[in-house]
Amino acid sequence: MDSQHAGIPLVPERSRDISAGSPRLQEVQRQLQSLAHGRCLDMVSRVFHGMPGRKARVSSGLTGSSSDLSPARARLVLHFGSYNYSGLNGHPRVLAAAGAALKRFGTTTSGVRLLNGTCELHVELERSLADFLGVEDCITYSSGYMANVSVLSTVCCEGDAVLSDVLNHRSLADGLRLSGARLLPFQHRDSRSLEAALAELPRSQRKFIVTDGIFSMDGDIADLPDLVRLARAYNAYIVLDDAHATAALGPLGRGTPAHFGLEDEVDLLTGSLSKGLPGIGGFAAGPKATIDLLRFGSCGYIFSASLPPPVIAGLIEALRILREEPERQERLHHNERFLRAGIQGLGLDCMDSASPIIPIRMPSIPTTVEMARLLQDEGIYINPVGYPAVSRNKPRLRLNVSANLEQEDLERCLEALEHCGRRLGVLSRDA
Ligand SMILES: Cc1ncc(COP(=O)(O)O)c(C=O)c1O
Structure with missing residues (x-):
């Protein structure tokens, strides 16, 4: 006797797609599709090679379309995205x-x-x-x-x-x-x-x-x-x-x-x-x-x-x-203050940052991702951040400053921000 005859309701057939019937997974699916559509996926799923420090080697595209992850083809960048505030990672x-x-x-x-x-x-x-x-x-x-x-x-x-x-x-x-x-x-x-x-x-x-x-x-x-x-x-x-x-x-x-x-x-x-x-x-x-x-x-x-x-x-x-080494914290705070003042001097909005985390407001997610891509091409790594990490109307670049960054790195970062910002027309000083 099969279960239907026994009065036991049949369980609907299990779909191979685990997101079927799950609003949460379907929302994630939509986010992934919109990232892929905006060519953003490469920029939010990168692979880093070697020990994270002042510099890093980065490949784009763990989840995206370009999947050449070989260290030899990775880009050498100055690292403005690491939580290594005190610079002690790798000491x-x-x-x-x-x-x-x-x-x-x-x-x-x-x-x-x-x-x-x-x-x-x-x-x-x-x-x-x-x-x-x-x-x-x-x-x-x-x-x-x-x-x-x-x-x-x-x-x-x-x-x-x-x-x-x-x-x-x-x-x-x-x-x-x-x-x-x-x-x-x-x-x-x-x-x-x-x-x-x-x-x-x-x-x-x-x-x-x-x-x-x-x-x-x-x-x-x-x-x-x-x-x-x-x-x-x-x-x-x-x-x-x-x-x-x-x-x-x-x-x-x-x-x-x-x-x-x-x-x-x-x-x-x-x-x-x-x-x-x-x-x-x-x-x-x-x-x-x-x-x-x-x-x-x-x-x-x-x-x-x-x-x-x-x-x-x-x-x-x-x-x-x-x-x-109390001077380690002094260097961190010098780096943070110098960068923030320089970024604000370009007419960019660092919100109320008062710490080694420096957000830079961007007008939209596509501009944020494009800016991060241009910066990476110039050898500067900065994380692009959007929804759901922050509210939909506040996309941003987010710099994390480290004590091990040198003065010339900070100046290089400001030059690249100015150059890329001008290309995308996001410097209010240009308006
Ligand atoms: C404010 C805050 N609290 C807690 C955590 C979690 O820390 P962990 O990465 O060690 O799990 C994070 C992670 O970034 C954070 O930003």
Whole structure:
């Protein structure tokens, strides 16, 4: 007897196309088609060869039409798109420390942190980071994304109110969704919108103000003094994601709280180990009692493999270098200021950038991609950014400045921006 006769409804035949019936995958499909149609695909799926540093070799077209990925045919470019803010990626001391740990500990711990995945290097890294950031304790995760998801889904819960800047990183939103807390977005860096939301909430309710330190797409910095004022007035906790500010902002690169001298006012600091710091992973830092709870309660610590020892050894060495070489941060900030002033001098709009992330507003996505293509042809690599990373009406180029860029590189970048900008008619100075 077949199932229809037994009264069991037949399941519709499974399509070979996994996007069939999925609005989300169909939206991705539409985005891919529009990128391919605008000849943009090559420019958003590039392959880099060798160690990322001041210069890089880049091939276009992992997903696009031109698929010659051989290193010999790659373009040599100055790198204005890397998160290597402190310039420590590839530093000989970092490589030596990682190499020695590779021989001693191997490539992986083959375990999760809570069980057999903690070696002495994990403990040393967490102590060094806590010391560097000026907090009691620190816990590490396999990525900054994982740190945010783990921390927020553990610390916040149903019944809590979470006030979150609308431009916060996706990982914070994902963590909050898992937490079950009530999400109340506030306008970007807008204290009035935040205060209006806080004022509506009962005093007894647990409240969290959640913000990025440096905003990853706009390069502006959270107004931490004002957030602290409001947190005190309305009895709220502050959770700050310093992914782009660690080793890139504040004295020695100690981040947004140190930049404002407000280290004691942030209840939990999260961050990444793969941007200003030359590794992979993420962290949460704060009072020992809170970090202990995260060690026993947060999903990323319990259910995901621990960081590989060679990466950790490199990070520990990088923290040493940051302390020994304050001039590294000075160079980063000189580079950032020089470039921003030069770009603004060309009549381009850097929005409210005040950090090593410098966006340059472009009139449309096709112009953004064309500009990136022309720049790459002139030996300058800058990332083009559009929807969904930023809103549809704000496409941009996004520069990431590194301490290892030399003065002549900065001047070369400005010349190329002027030349390519003039060709595409995007310099308002030309208008
Ligand atoms: C603000 C912010 N937070 C968190 C993350 C995630 O960090 P990771 O790349 O270490 O996962 C990013 C990544 O770019 C980010 O921009």
